[in-house]
Amino acid sequence: MNKVQGLFLVAIFSIVHTQLANGQSLRGCQNKSGNLSIEYPFGTSPGCYYAGNKSFLLTCNETTNKLFAGKKLPVINISLSGELRILKLASFTCYNRTSVTGRSSFNTTLGNFTLSDKNRFTAVGCNTYAFMTTLNGDQNYSTGCLSLCDSTPKENGLCSGEGCCQTSVPKRSKRFRIRSRRFDRETSVSDFNPCFYAFLVEEGRFNFSPSQDLQNLRNVTKFSVVLDWSIGGQTCQQVGNTSICGHNSVCLDSTTRAGYNCKCKAGYDGNPYPSEGYRGATHNGFFLSQALFY
Ligand SMILES: *[C@@H]1O[C@H](CO)[C@@H](O)[C@H](O)[C@H]1NC(C)=O
Numbered sequence: 001m002n003k004v005q006g007l008f009l010v011a012i013f014s015i016v017h018t019q020l021a022n023g024q025s026l027r028g029c030q031n032k033s034g035n036l037s038i039e040y041p042f043g044t045s046p047g048c049y050y051a052g053n054k055s056f057l058l059t060c061n062e063t064t065n066k067l068f069a070g071k072k073l074p075v076i077n078i079s080l081s082g083e084l085r086i087l088k089l090a091s092f093t094c095y096n097r098t099s100v101t102g103r104s105s106f107n108t109t110l111g112n113f114t115l116s117d118k119n120r121f122t123a124v125g126c127n128t129y130a131f132m133t134t135l136n137g138d139q140n141y142s143t144g145c146l147s148l149c150d151s152t153p154k155e156n157g158l159c160s161g162e163g164c165c166q167t168s169v170p171k172r173s174k175r176f177r178i179r180s181r182r183f184d185r186e187t188s189v190s191d192f193n194p195c196f197y198a199f200l201v202e203e204g205r206f207n208f209s210p211s212q213d214l215q216n217l218r219n220v221t222k223f224s225v226v227l228d229w230s231i232g233g234q235t236c237q238q239v240g241n242t243s244i245c246g247h248n249s250v251c252l253d254s255t256t257r258a259g260y261n262c263k264c265k266a267g268y269d270g271n272p273y274p275s276e277g278y279r280g281a282t283h284n285g286f287f288l289s290q291a292l293f294y
């Protein structure tokens, strides 16, 4: 093999390498669901998600093109830096003269993902209190808030204790329960506030409008909630060179839970989590081009 052929091969390997480094997905793996892209370590079939951990297995409904973590959590955004956004239902209770309807309490399981502390537990309504209990087996916590009012508050867009209250939530929870109640059963406030609500929502994603939300929450039934994810349960130091981060990425301990995430080194972009195939290709390209120069 002469030098020209050698350089030609080097060029080909560089191209292959560059394409993979730019986040090209694995052969035969679904890389989109609706308008969401699916990238390693997430995947929808065996061989496509991070080996040995079903937490990264997603399901795309082929009829609706909606994406789910496991089978049930509706995913709306995945960030490779260690966040995932899902939609969660709000709890609600509505009164009219003759009956009460709603779902004032429910339990949620997040699989192996954990609640981010970017979420706020929110209650909307007058003479309402709501609380959330995180169930982690060894320790359970409850937090919540209370809202009293006797007429429709003035509009200011904020959830600041006037017909709406918010509180921060403990991170790292995998299971929680939400409950909401009204003080006065035969309510004096039902005329201007027939329904009350409790929900988790990403900070900054809910602007309270008293005149509309105390009626029907503008018909919104689901809110965006942020979850944290990481690889494994050990630190970068513990996994050492067995971390799945590639040559062009670095291992970072998760700041929100056990395990680690990968981040591209300065000057590189794309997916910092090389799949098995990509790691192989990088090595081959590297070693072969080295060999060709000799
Ligand atoms: C996604 O998969 C399709 C079909 O396999 C392929 O044509 C496309 O190039 C892939 N996109 C990316 C960004 O890998």
Ligand SMILES: *[C@@H]1O[C@H](CO)[C@@H](O)[C@H](O)[C@H]1NC(C)=O
Binding pocket: 034, 035, 036
């Ligand atoms: C993706 O699609 C959903 C509806 O299916 C839409 O609400 C959302 O805005 C879209 N996102 C982007 C980035 O286009």
Ligand SMILES: *[C@@H]1O[C@H](CO)[C@@H](O)[C@H](O)[C@H]1NC(C)=O
Binding pocket: 052, 053, 054, 055, 056, 070, 111, 112
């Ligand atoms: C959670 O992680 C464990 C250990 O990897 C795995 O066995 C289990 O299936 C995962 N659970 C879910 C719901 O993904």
Ligand SMILES: *[C@@H]1O[C@H](CO)[C@@H](O)[C@H](O)[C@H]1NC(C)=O
Binding pocket: 061, 062, 063, 064
């Ligand atoms: C996909 O979504 C549709 C509509 O919600 C549902 O009827 C169907 O059972 C889902 N398919 C799977 C495989 O879950």
Ligand SMILES: *[C@@H]1O[C@H](CO)[C@@H](O)[C@H](O)[C@H]1NC(C)=O
Binding pocket: 035, 036, 037, 076, 077, 078, 079
């Ligand atoms: C996911 O969220 C990030 C940060 O909020 C945003 O930059 C990105 O455009 C979102 N992606 C999609 C597909 O919505």
Ligand SMILES: *[C@@H]1O[C@H](CO)[C@@H](O)[C@H](O)[C@H]1NC(C)=O
Binding pocket: 096, 097, 098, 099, 101
């Ligand atoms: C009260 O709500 C029930 C159930 O939604 C409905 O059937 C009934 O017509 C409502 N009554 C009034 C007076 O609006």
Ligand SMILES: *[C@@H]1O[C@H](CO)[C@@H](O)[C@H](O)[C@H]1NC(C)=O
Binding pocket: 105, 106, 107, 177
């Ligand atoms: C939630 O779980 C608790 C026990 O952990 C149970 O008592 C309660 O009935 C459940 N609530 C719902 C709405 O499933």
Ligand SMILES: *[C@@H]1O[C@H](CO)[C@@H](O)[C@H](O)[C@H]1NC(C)=O
Binding pocket: 135, 136, 137, 138, 139, 140
């Ligand atoms: C936390 O709550 C769960 C469900 O209600 C219960 O089974 C468990 O014993 C509680 N843990 C502690 C430490 O009380």
Ligand SMILES: *[C@@H]1O[C@H](CO)[C@@H](O)[C@H](O)[C@H]1NC(C)=O
Binding pocket: 216, 218, 219
């Ligand atoms: C909410 O739904 C009701 C009844 O379907 C409708 O009359 C009202 O216009 C909707 N409100 C908003 C803000 O979409």
Ligand SMILES: *[C@@H]1O[C@H](CO)[C@@H](O)[C@H](O)[C@H]1NC(C)=O
Binding pocket: 053, 054, 055, 112, 113, 229, 230, 231, 232, 233, 259
């Ligand atoms: C699987 O991934 C989940 C989510 O990041 C994590 O909580 C769990 O510890 C992992 N399991 C193993 C065995 O690495």
Ligand SMILES: *[C@@H]1O[C@H](CO)[C@@H](O)[C@H](O)[C@H]1NC(C)=O
Binding pocket: 240, 241, 242
């Ligand atoms: C990983 O590190 C161990 C001990 O530090 C070393 O023995 C091993 O050769 C390394 N493996 C690779 C693939 O670099």
